[in-house]
Amino acid sequence: MAYKPPKQGLAGQIFDVLTLLVLTVGALYIPLYLGLAGAAKVPNPIANPTWEALGQNATEQQQWAALGITDPAAANDIITARFDYSFSWVALIVMAVLVIGYFVMVVRLSDKEYREVIEERFGKKP
Amino acid sequence: MANVTSTAGEPERLQLLRVLGPAHIWALGVGIVLVGEYMGWNFSVGKGGMIAGLVACWVAGLLYTCVAMIDSEVTSTVAAAGGQYAQAKHIVGPLMAFNVGLFLVMAYTMLEAANAITVGFLLDTVAGMQGHSGLNQQPFIILAIMFLAWLNYRGVLATLTFNLVITAVAFLAIITLFVSVQFGASNVPLDFSAVTTDPLPYGWVGIVAALHFGLWYYLGIEGTCQAAEEVRSPARSLPYGTMAGIMTLLIAATMTWYVCSGLVPWEYLGQAGTPLFDAARVTGSTGLMILLFVGTTFATLASANGCINDASRAWFSMGRDRYLPSWFGAVHPVYRTPYRAIVFLVPIALIFALGAPLDQVVTFSILSGLLGYTFMTFNMVMFRNKWPLDTIKRGYVHPFHPLPTIVLLILCSTAYFAVFLGYGTQLSAMMCFYIVASLWFHFRRYQFVRRGDQFTMPWPKPVGY
Amino acid sequence: MDTWNILEYVAWALSAMFGVLMLIDLIRIDTTYDNELLISSREGEIEATAERHEI
DSSP states (O other): OOOOOOOOOHHHHHHHHHHHHHHHHHHHHHHHHTTOOOOOOBOOOOSSOOTTTTTOOHHHHHHHHHTTOOOHHHHHHHHHOBOOOOOOHHHHHHHHHHHHHHHHHHHHHHHHHHHHHHHHHHOOOO | OOSSBOOTTSOOBOOOOOOBOHHHHHHHHHHHHHHHHHTTTTHHHHHHOHHHHHHHHHHHHHHHHHHHHHHHHHHTTSOOTTTHHHHHHHHTOHHHHHHHHHHHHHHHHHHHHHHHHHHHHHHHHHHHHTTOOSOOOHHHHHHHHHHHHHHHHHOHHHHHHHHHHHHHHHHHHHHHHHHHHHTTOOSSOOOOHHHHHSSOTTTHHHHHHHHHHHGGGTTTGGGGGGGGGGBSSHHHHHHHHHHHHHHHHHHHHHHHHHHHHHHSOHHHHTTOSSHHHHHHHHHTOHHHHHHHHHHHHHHHHHHHHHHHHHHHHHHHHHHHTTSSOGGGGOOOTTTOSOHHHHHHHHHHHHHHHHHSOHHHHHHHHHHHHHHHHHHHHHHHHHHHHHSOTTTSOOSOOOTTTTHHHHHHHHHHHHHHHHHHHHHHHHHHHHHHHHHHHHHHHHHTGGGGSOSGGGOOSOOOOOTTO | OOHHHHHHHHHHHHHHHHHHHHHHHHHHHHHHSOHHHHTOOOTTHHHHHTOOOOO
16 A cells, blocks of 8 residues: 555645755754854964065065065965964764764665655565 | 656646756756856965965765766656755655755855845945945845846746856956966966975864865755756766866866966965956956956856755755645746745845855855765665665766765865865754754654655665665 | 055945845745746666666
């Protein structure tokens, strides 16, 4: 006997879409609002910057000039900014567990649903 | 060919229009991705230096070659709108399919938002160069999305023919820049001294970190299979268009790295908004500058255009199977496009384009893509196990199985780590989102889905069931 | 008020126009045709007619 799904009314359809929307927007904006998002570079400007001190050779100086930056002081922040790649092992493990756990959960639940589909489409396993 | 299928005793049915050829598939695939050469990839240079940028370019190229090979085999066999979504539905199961559908919609809608942001940014730069500061970018962002959505609404052939033209122009612009610089059109010579003086400013971890944005060179090439129901002969066109696309991109990516790294100091390149346009500015040639401005604009528009196309196909397919409200599974009776899905996704794209910073949007897009590639690895293994090669006819069989799968899985894990290094919080937030959405689907939404109807391919019963 | 200001207004106007065009057409189609017909598309219909996966 094939499974007969209930018919969904308009209100239910709208409700379902809104649920999904709230989830999506939440996932993007909550980290932003909590200020946890992203890793910005930290500039370590040097004192009395010159092109030489900033490690820029003659050609590179020409290139900076062509980009509209002729004063080494203006390029000081851009050149000396560095990312910080230190991380905590706990956070890494939490992430690994989340990703792997997620895929395991999805595949297992999918397989349960998939068996129903195959059974309805091809008949029961002999 | 009849566009409306109607057999005796059955009511008339609307279908998407089957009008596309391999060139359109190439345009859809490359069109979405080529923008990555015009913006975004260069953050990988910022993440790890010039060498890391090049290594990331090639490693990501290897990752995507695996993706294209695996995807071509499955999609030449499961030819349905929704692409990987329909693959997951037939091979892994409904919940996986729902998740893959969400990956696709999120990856493409976010990429579309990122493109619109770039259009606004580029116009602001140009206005600034002409002495008009403080341009209001909003109307241009909205216009880009509205116009392309309208184009998509009006029909797929015009949309992708438009894409073919502007993608070709954007691609030729990169080649022209490369060739002109080679023949000395630049006032400033190429300089690669940073490769030796400052080879790896962050050491080896920089190369791993660079992989995060290295993906951006190719992200979205897998979108070609969304057009499966609109291609004249999917089993041939899809693998052909996809493979041609990845080759185009490998060439374009390497040339882009070469020209940009040679002309722009890496510290500047690593944070530039429009790297190829900046490289053209350095050459001092007005002609090249205009060409690369046009190229950048076209590339972003082509990408946004392809994204609207792909995201709406995925959303439409999910509506058609009632994974989402069935209202979305509608086809326009005249234009034969999934018009409700197209219209619905417009405000969503606008929310992200107007409200979130570019790197966040890009990261969300990359992450959704990455989850999709991870899915492809076990999808491929299950596909070969459930239907061994001698049980169904495949349009294309990729060589060296399971080597590409293993390589893809290793590279995906590395890419997760790379994303984690910069954007660990977003990664966790995103995983929580997908976990909650999965539970919602399994325990609430799935009751509305007809079980047996989900399996639509004329295949034998899978082995082991 | 220079060219760029004018362009801003043009962009607003065009955005509104494309948006309204789509919405009007959507409403027109939804009220003209039966919803059952509009959502009648099925996956795999092509497969049955054009390509059989048999060896």
